[in-house]
Amino acid sequence: MSAWLQAYGVYLAVVVLLVFNLLFTKNFLSAANFRTQLLQAAPVCIVALGMALVIGTEGVDLSVGAVMSLSAALIPLYLGYGVVASIVVALIAGLAAGLFNGFLVAYVGIQPIVATLALLVGGRGLALVIAHGRLVEVRDADFLSLGTGDIVGIPISVLVAAVLAVLVGLLVRRTTFGRRLVAIGGNRSASTLAGLPVKRVLVGVYALCGVLAGVAGVLATARLGASDPADVGLLMELSAITAVVVGGTPLTGGRVRVLGTVMGAVLMQLVNATLIKHDLPDSTAQMVQAAIIVVAVYTARDRSSR
Numbered sequence: 246m247s248a249w250l251q252a253y254g255v256y257l258a259v260v261v262l263l264v265f266n267l268l269f270t271k272n273f274l275s276a277a278n279f280r281t282q283l284l285q286a287a288p289v290c291i292v293a294l295g296m297a298l299v300i301g302t303e304g305v306d307l308s309v310g311a312v313m314s315l316s317a318a319l320i321p322l323y324l325g326y327g328v329v330a331s332i333v334v335a336l337i338a339g340l341a342a343g344l345f346n347g348f349l350v351a352y353v354g355i356q357p358i359v360a361t362l363a364l365l366v367g368g369r370g371l372a373l374v375i376a377h378g379r380l381v382e383v384r385d386a387d388f389l390s391l392g393t394g395d396i397v398g399i400p401i402s403v404l405v406a407a408v409l410a411v412l413v414g415l416l417v418r419r420t421t422f423g424r425r426l427v428a429i430g431g432n433r434s435a436s437t438l439a440g441l442p443v444k445r446v447l448v449g450v451y452a453l454c455g456v457l458a459g460v461a462g463v464l465a466t467a468r469l470g471a472s473d474p475a476d477v478g479l480l481m482e483l484s485a486i487t488a489v490v491v492g493g494t495p496l497t498g499g500r501v502r503v504l505g506t507v508m509g510a511v512l513m514q515l516v517n518a519t520l521i522k523h524d525l526p527d528s529t530a531q532m533v534q535a536a537i538i539v540v541a542v543y544t545a546r547d548r549s550s551r
Contacts, residue, residue, distance in 0.1 A: 262516065273522070291406050293509065294503065296488075301426055319375065339455040339459020376474045488509035
């Protein structure tokens with residue numbers, strides 16, 4: 246039962262929540278509501294995909310929210326050079342942050358939770374310095390369309406999240422890099438003895454996580470219509486870890502469930518939306534989220550102990 250719950254529990258939970266809302270939540274069954282739910286879940290999904298890769302190596306990245314903030318802070322500085330230039334700079338910032346984390350973990354030997362904690366604090370501080378501690382409004386219509394526009398009726402940010410999910414799935418399932426990633430998470434010592442480039446793979450994984458956080462920062466800024474380093478990505482690391490764990494990826498590494506991670510992000514968004522629509526406070530949503538994490542981690546632990 247625990248193995249089944251870990252593999253498929255997130256899908257069952259999403260179905261149950263959808264049925265509940267269809268029956269008991271007013272105006273839930275509308276295109277506008279589904280659009281809103283997907284828009285809010287997209288950044289969490291993108292960051293969670295990168296987090297799933299890191300957790301698959303038996304690591305963790307606590308700096309993803311700060312990386313989003315840093316990317317957001319850089320966008321207004323380079324919009325004058327064009328939308329593409331500002332996005333490239335934001336992604337380069339995410340890449341640099343990921344390479345920094347990967348270097349500390351792979352070559353310096355610092356525990357992932359400690360290495361990324363440093364950037365969690367320092368990254369947002371640097372973002373606030375860049376933005377002079379204030380919100381900067383973004384008015385470029387082309388850039389804002391990334392957050393508000395759509396293609397054939399589907400929001401651009403949702404399409405980006407879907408494409409990235411497919412690419413990450415192919416990376417894990419169909420490439421040598423993905424197989425090495427999973428092998429390292431399963432047994433790092435054995436992978437080293439087998440001659441796998443463990444350090445290079447770890448650096449690559451954290452770099453990818455940083456780039457994905459940068460993408461989420463760009464989309465969040467476009468949807469907000471402003472660069473707000475104090476708010477963009479706040480507590481995103483917790484939401485991403487929750488989505489990954491609930492989606493069935495064990496914290497002990499050695500497995501990456503991409504589709505489960507996507508559904509985990511959708512589930513957490515549905516939980517928050519359900520509680521809000523029934524006039525329950527944010528504190529209740531946080532407690533429910535904590536309970537879901539405990540259940541998911543316990544289920545994974547029970548399975549691994551066998």
